[in-house]
Amino acid sequence: MSPDILLRIAGATVDTIYMVAIAGLIGSLIGGPIGIFLATSGKGELFPAPTINRIVGLIVNATRSTPFIILVVAIIPFTRLLTGTSIGTKAAIVPLTIATIPFVARLVEAAIREIDKGLIEAARAMGATPMQIVFKVLLAEARPALTLALTMTAVSLIGYSAMVGAVGGGGLGDLGIRYGYQRFMPDVMLVVVVVLIVLVQLVQSAGDGLARRFDKKNRKT
Amino acid sequence: MSVSAQNTTPSADAAVVFDGVSKHFPASGTSDAFTALDKVSLTVDRGSITGIIGRSGAGKSTLIRLVNGLEKPTGGKVLVDGVDVGGLDEAALRSLRRSVGMIFQHFNLLSSRTVFGNVALPLEISGMDKRAIEQRVRPLLDLVGLADKHGRYPAELSGGQKQRIGIARALATEPKLLLSDEATSALDPETTQSILELLKRINADLGLTVLLITHEMEVVKAVTSDVAVIDHGRIVERGHTFDVFTHPKHETTRALLSGLPGSKLPDAVARALKPAPAAGDRAVVRLTFFGAAAEKPLISQLIKSVGAEVNIIAGTIDEIGGAPYGSLVVAYGADPETSGRAERFFVENGLVTEVLGYVA
Numbered sequence: 001m002s003p004d005i006l007l008r009i010a011g012a013t014v015d016t017i018y019m020v021a022i023a024g025l026i027g028s029l030i031g032g033p034i035g036i037f038l039a040t041s042g043k044g045e046l047f048p049a050p051t052i053n054r055i056v057g058l059i060v061n062a063t064r065s066t067p068f069i070i071l072v073v074a075i076i077p078f079t080r081l082l083t084g085t086s087i088g089t090k091a092a093i094v095p096l097t098i099a100t101i102p103f104v105a106r107l108v109e110a111a112i113r114e115i116d117k118g119l120i121e122a123a124r125a126m127g128a129t130p131m132q133i134v135f136k137v138l139l140a141e142a143r144p145a146l147t148l149a150l151t152m153t154a155v156s157l158i159g160y161s162a163m164v165g166a167v168g169g170g171g172l173g174d175l176g177i178r179y180g181y182q183r184f185m186p187d188v189m190l191v192v193v194v195v196l197i198v199l200v201q202l203v204q205s206a207g208d209g210l211a212r213r214f215d216k217k218n219r220k221t
Numbered sequence: 222m223s224v225s226a227q228n229t230t231p232s233a234d235a236a237v238v239f240d241g242v243s244k245h246f247p248a249s250g251t252s253d254a255f256t257a258l259d260k261v262s263l264t265v266d267r268g269s270i271t272g273i274i275g276r277s278g279a280g281k282s283t284l285i286r287l288v289n290g291l292e293k294p295t296g297g298k299v300l301v302d303g304v305d306v307g308g309l310d311e312a313a314l315r316s317l318r319r320s321v322g323m324i325f326q327h328f329n330l331l332s333s334r335t336v337f338g339n340v341a342l343p344l345e346i347s348g349m350d351k352r353a354i355e356q357r358v359r360p361l362l363d364l365v366g367l368a369d370k371h372g373r374y375p376a377e378l379s380g381g382q383k384q385r386i387g388i389a390r391a392l393a394t395e396p397k398l399l400l401s402d403e404a405t406s407a408l409d410p411e412t413t414q415s416i417l418e419l420l421k422r423i424n425a426d427l428g429l430t431v432l433l434i435t436h437e438m439e440v441v442k443a444v445t446s447d448v449a450v451i452d453h454g455r456i457v458e459r460g461h462t463f464d465v466f467t468h469p470k471h472e473t474t475r476a477l478l479s480g481l482p483g484s485k486l487p488d489a490v491a492r493a494l495k496p497a498p499a500a501g502d503r504a505v506v507r508l509t510f511f512g513a514a515a516e517k518p519l520i521s522q523l524i525k526s527v528g529a530e531v532n533i534i535a536g537t538i539d540e541i542g543g544a545p546y547g548s549l550v551v552a553y554g555a556d557p558e559t560s561g562r563a564e565r566f567f568v569e570n571g572l573v574t575e576v577l578g579y580v581a
Contacts (some may be wrong), residue, residue, distance in 0.1 A: 122329035125289055126343040126394075127318035136342065140333045216374040217332040 001187055008175060009188070013195055015089045016171035019164075020157045022093050027100025027157075028150060034060070034101065035108025036134060046120070046130040060102040068160055071095055072167055092169030096160055104153050111145035112138050144215035151207025155200050162196065172196055236302065236398050236430040237265040237288055243296035244283050244454075257283040259454040260297065265447075267397075270424050270431040272445035272462070274438065274477060280454040281434040285400050288432065289321045290314045301398065319347050322391030326403035328383040330375040330390075336362070337371040340389045347394060361389040365419065381412035388419060392427075399423070401433035405440055413437075417444045438477050442466065442541050450474045462542035467509055467573065486550060486577065490534055494578035498555035502579045505534065506553075506563070509573040511546045517570065520549075526566040529554050555579055 034056065040046040041053040066074070072095040076086045079094040115138055123133045139146070165173025172192050180189025242261045248254040257280045265271045275281045286292040287299045290306050299306045301317065309317060330339050340361055344354045362368040365385040375383055384404060391399055401420070405413040421444050424431050435441060441448050441462060449459035452473040458465060469475045479485065486494070486505075494505060510519065524531050535550040553559055567574045 116327075116329070118325060118327055118329040119331060121291065122323070122325060123342075123346070124291060125318055125321075125323040125400075126346050127315040128346045129315065132346050136345065137331065141331055143333060214333070216334075217376050 012172045012175040016161050019092055019161045023096035023100050024154050024157050027097045028104050031101040031104030032108050034105040038109040039112035060105050063102040087168035089170035092164040107149035111142045111149050115141045144211045147211040154203045234267045235264045236267040238300040239263040241297035242294045245295045256454050261456055265432050267430050269447055270445045272441040272448045273434045274441050275451035279451045281451050285434045289318050319394050320396050321398045322396040323400040324387045324391050324404045326406045328387045336373050336386055343393045365389045380408050384416050398430045446542050463544045466541045493580045498579040502555045503552040504555040505577045507575045508549045527553055527563045529559050
């Protein structure tokens, strides 16, 4: 393999990490609150708004059931509006972020719904406001589950980011397709796959470790 | 009498007054309409430990949740310190809740917080600063005997220890009223006793009113001064714990009492029991004695008066609400002459008796 290719692989790795980081960050910042809303706005819950809850839930489901590759193409006008282009790393971040939002929302919702209702009742009995319950009880108690949810999001994003490569998105997927597939360079393909595996492993191990640290429930005396 | 008459008028020494309180749950998709409470009137005296006992589904959980507004009544009023809880807006309700502590069957501690952090939570919620919290939490951990565990997490503690943390947490805001929702139901008998002792001590030392709900007569017997029996959303009996235990009037009360050790007949006798006597049979009678009667040499006098054999079948001496109490099951000849002499003796000595049946 020529040094030029190695350099491209390194550059593509950086691009992938960049796309995943930005899309993951923005997607979580938007999707997280939506998830909290979904978990707390049912009938008789902290912020009861069952109708809006249902509407938001529908939108989330609709976005989630759209295949990612279709989503990428479908929102090209929007992507162009935001970034001025529809190809390259910057453009890829837009559909990645859009796909992350509902993904994170559902994971966060599930993590919060896991929490024992008795804790919410205890906090209410202490005179906590709904906001205090969210921050001091729900988010604090869900921290291990939220960490795992964000880890899962990052892993999925790495996969998605490879997919945007198919439509000129940049990053490792893009490199794999252009060199490994279209130019018949199986060694490049192999390296791309290995780098992706290593990335996923690193993210997963870091997430698992952090979640274990946050988890005070399954401690042994 | 603390659990007082039908028409409760808010008195100066009432910590909580339920005034004709009803709670209906409307029919929803999965369940039919349901009346959890039906015109319940009850007064909880300041400084008392009042128990509400009933089977599961009797409405006691709903009743206790009305006190701090976790549930709203559909009819009637709940007064806490003279304030109508139903008339408070959310903000006023939150400040009321900060002055009412609550403990739970499953403790409801935050697994992500240490022992210290859990006790500090209600203080953080009320906006107290860190230094003041520190000063408030330490003595509370001492009070419940867990000062050495302050940095531990709930998962590292036993059930009894968790409930002690629950109690410390409930006391953190220095409430005048403590609500206990089946606080010992998830604990073994020994731990239950130690938690009840702690509640008693808090009641005595801090002058805290305790309102507890339970389905266990043992709990009522051990700590409460007053009790109300609830069944199908209605209060069917109430009074001083001692009176209710020694003179149970309602069938539900009797049923709940029969679960107490010492009040049960040995199985062999229970099986042989017949509703009517045949010639030569013996009557099986439960004697209940308390107060002055408990100090007399009753058995020897009974044998002398009856002038026949008296067998002791079961018996227990116990304390209810701090007063001595004895229950004795005896058998003697069921013939009219012997029975007549026995009955006269019981009346003369002020004993409460109940004929349980007859055995050959």
